[in-house]
Structures are given as C-alpha cells and as structure tokens.
Amino acid sequence: MKVTQLRPAQTTRPLVAVVCAVPLLGEAVGSALEFAEVHTFSDRGGDVAGLLRWLQPDAVIVDSERVASEAAAYASERDLPVIHLGLRDHELRLFRAGRWEVVGNADGPTPEAIRNVVAGALFARGGPLR
Amino acid sequence: MRRTRILVADSLQIFRSGVRNLLARESDFEIVEAESFDDVLHAIEQDCPDIALIDLELPPYGGVSAVQRLRKRCSTYTIVWSFEPSRETVLAAVRAGAHGFLHKEISPEGLVRALRGVVQGEAPLSRDLASLMIDALHGIDERTRARDRAGVLSSREREVLDLVAQGARNKQIAAALTISEFTVKRHVQNILQKLELPSRKAAATFYRTAFGPEEASVAATQIA
Numbered sequence: 001m002k003v004t005q006l007r008p009a010q011t012t013r014p015l016v017a018v019v020c021a022v023p024l025l026g027e028a029v030g031s032a033l034e035f036a037e038v039h040t041f042s043d044r045g046g047d048v049a050g051l052l053r054w055l056q057p058d059a060v061i062v063d064s065e066r067v068a069s070e071a072a073a074y075a076s077e078r079d080l081p082v083i084h085l086g087l088r089d090h091e092l093r094l095f096r097a098g099r100w101e102v103v104g105n106a107d108g109p110t111p112e113a114i115r116n117v118v119a120g121a122l123f124a125r126g127g128p129l130r
Numbered sequence: 131m132r133r134t135r136i137l138v139a140d141s142l143q144i145f146r147s148g149v150r151n152l153l154a155r156e157s158d159f160e161i162v163e164a165e166s167f168d169d170v171l172h173a174i175e176q177d178c179p180d181i182a183l184i185d186l187e188l189p190p191y192g193g194v195s196a197v198q199r200l201r202k203r204c205s206t207y208t209i210v211w212s213f214e215p216s217r218e219t220v221l222a223a224v225r226a227g228a229h230g231f232l233h234k235e236i237s238p239e240g241l242v243r244a245l246r247g248v249v250q251g252e253a254p255l256s257r258d259l260a261s262l263m264i265d266a267l268h269g270i271d272e273r274t275r276a277r278d279r280a281g282v283l284s285s286r287e288r289e290v291l292d293l294v295a296q297g298a299r300n301k302q303i304a305a306a307l308t309i310s311e312f313t314v315k316r317h318v319q320n321i322l323q324k325l326e327l328p329s330r331k332a333a334a335t336f337y338r339t340a341f342g343p344e345e346a347s348v349a350a351t352q353i354a
Contacts, residue, residue, distance in 0.1 A: 023237050024148030031151045042237075087142065087234075088213065110143045 013037045014122050017057035019048060019071070021064050025085060029061055032111035033118055043067050049074040058125070059118050063087055072100070081121035085109040092117060096124070131158065134249055137179035137206070139164040139188050139196065145234065149183065152238045159245070165189075167196050178204030181248055184228075186212035186219060194219070197226040207248045211236070220259050221266040230254030276340035282324045290317040294330055295337035 016033055018026050018040045026040030036059075041051060043063070048070035052060060060071045060082045068084040072095045075082045082095040090108035093100050094117055104113035136159055138149045146163045153159040162179060164170045166189045173179070182200055186193040193210045200206060210223040211232040220231045230253045232244060244254035255263065283291065286307075293303045300314045307314075318330065327333050 022235050024145060024152065024234070024241070026148075027151040027238055028144045028148035031147070085144070087144075090142070107143070111147045114144075 014058040015039065015055065016059045016061060016118060017041065017052060017055050018061045019043050019051070019067050020062065020085075021067075022087065025061075025063055025087075028111050029114055032115045035119065036122075052080075058122055059083065061085065061114065061118070068093075068095070071095075079125060081118070081125065083114065083117055083121070085114070094121060096121060133158055133160040134181060134245070135160045135162065135177065135179040136245060137162045137164060137170065137173055137182040139167070139170050139182060139193075140185040141165050141187065141189050142185070145185070149241070152241065153245075156242060167191060167199065170196060170200060174200070174204055179206050181207045181209065181245055183209050183211060183232075183245075186210055186215070186223070194222045194226045194228075197223060197228045201227040209244070209248060209254055215259055215262070217262040217266045220255075220262050224263065231259050232256065233259070272339060273342070276336060279325060279336075280340050283321060287317050287321050287324075290314060291321050291333060291337050292341075294318065294321075295334040297334070 014036045016029075016036045016038045018029050018038060020026060020040070021043040023040070023042055026038075030038045030040065039055065039057070043066075048067050052071065052074050057080070060075065060080065062068045062071055062082065063085045065084075068082065071082045074080070075095060076098050079096075084093040084095070084100070086093060086109065091102050092104035092109045092113055094103045103117050104110075107113060136149075136153065138146050138161060140146050143165070146165070150161050150163065153161055162173045164173050170182070170188075182197075184193045184196050184200075188196050191199075193212070197208045197210060200208060207229045208227065209230040209232055210228045211234050212219065213234050215231055215233065223231050229248055230244065232241070232254055233256055236244070236256070244252075248254055280288065280291075289307060290303055293306060298306070300311045300318070303314045304311045318333075321333055322328070322330075325333065325336060327336060
C-alpha cells in the first residue's frame, strides 16, 4: 500500500480514503467527490486497518472483497461508512450500522451513484463537514 | 498539434470516467466514449479513432468481436483490456487483430505510457500477459507439429487412436468400429510403429496434444 499524500492537519472537507486494486477508480472517484478531500491508495495487500487508523477518514471506498472485509471490521466500531464497488457484479454496497446493503440504482457503481451514496452516508453520520 | 483520438469502449461508466479524467490532464489526447458496440459504430461515423481501448466484455458480442468488426472499418490501433485475462482470451484478441492487451489494474501512468507507445508501434502487453502469449504460441506450435506427424496414419488408424485416447480397450474399440479385436491390435501396433511411440499411453497423450480433448468426444459417445 502506497501513501500518495499525507493527511492534511486542517481541512474543512470530509476526508475519503479510496483503497483500490484498480488505480483508475481513484481517477473516477476523485472527480466525482468534489466536495471531499480524496486520498487514493493502491491495494497491495497491506494493513488496511493500520492505514485507516492513521488516516482517520470520514468514509472509505474499496474495490475488493478482502479490503472491504478489513475496512468493515475497522469501521464497525467507529460508525464509519465503507463503500464497496463491485466491479465484476456491477453492484454498489454500503457498510453501515454493522451490515452490508446493496445501494444505488441498477446502473451499478457509476461516479454519480458513488457521489450520492458517499454524500448520503456522510450526512447520516452527522453532516458532511468535519 | 494534432491530438491522439482515443475511443474508450467499456460498459462500466466508472472506467470510462477514470480514463477520461486521467487523460484530461494530458494535452495530447482527445477522448470519445462508447458503452456498447452500437456506440462504437456511432462514434466512428464521424471519424475513426487513432486508438480504441476496448473492454473484453463489451456488449453485446464482447471485445474480441468488437476488435474484428472495428478493424473492418478503421485502421485504428486496438487494445483490449480486462480484469483477469487468460491465455486464451489474450490470444483470441491478438488473433482478432488487437495490437495489445492490458490489465484493468494497470496504473494510470502505465496506461498513459501504453497509449503513447502504441502510436509509435509498440505492442502494449504487460510482462505476465506476454508470458501467457508465449505459452499459447508454444501450444499451437506443438499441436501443429503433432498434427503433421499424425498425417502418416490412415483414417481407420486415426479412428482407433481416437478411441485409444478415450481409454477404450481393444474389445470396446472392436465393437465401436465393428471390426475384430485382432484387427484392432494390428492397427494399434501400426500406429505405435508409424508414430514411433512406445505405448498406448504415449499414443493417447500424443492424440490429445494433436487434436485436443474436444475432438475425442465423438468416439467417446460411440463407446458409451
């Protein structure tokens, strides 16, 4: 896992961590979440919980089952939303309140759907601003 | 400066967006998007792209078919990409006329490099995919050589060998071909002698190399 940018000390925008095996997703998600500070990390089998503990994001976006599972384990104790982009089954899943649910529309993980789900999850958590 | 026109054909919008956002930072690329082959046809009505990046599962017929169809209309450089390329899919794409094959897990920098390279005549193929290609080509060579060797067999010997490769005993072969067991034995001896093989087992292996399991199925139904 490669840290591409350090966590800003002071930011008024929500911090979203994107941990993905498909780096191009970071390109797509970054521009869809214009309201957030997006930090992208390559999934190279590293310590996901350690990364999230250090970064303390407001939401996490992942694209693999393994990272989704590790992120959910970390997130369940912190009321942190985790969004899993199912690229093979074209599904968008959200982990909140201790369980996964399929969200979004039939179009699957489109940038717009991701933006809507992240914004909704942040709002539900107590407002999009830190 | 003329910009390189790139057609990104992928049913997943998130990939099209990812490539579009990535290449928007580069001044030498221009992007056209398509989410199906119908969209590809529509896009090339105006002008053929310089490069087409095509998803292996592009609806409705798949990326390999899309490459074949696109090449009939345009002299575009075509690159297929997918999540888990296999030896067969890479070879099929290249046979269809693709100039390269990429993993969807490719880094943004890697994709830009591959796109710039293809217009300079490079074949974008990651190291592991190149190995898959070489394996596949070796398999084809081996098969061609084995088929050439099998040319010395008569059609009856070929039928017998087909059944031997299925694991049939002489009695079963005799029944399937309506000949005596003694004749089967003679055919088997002739096959081993002509192909310079030491045993029935070696002959069965040879047959599978030459003709693959799919061609042995006809005989299997005869035995059953």
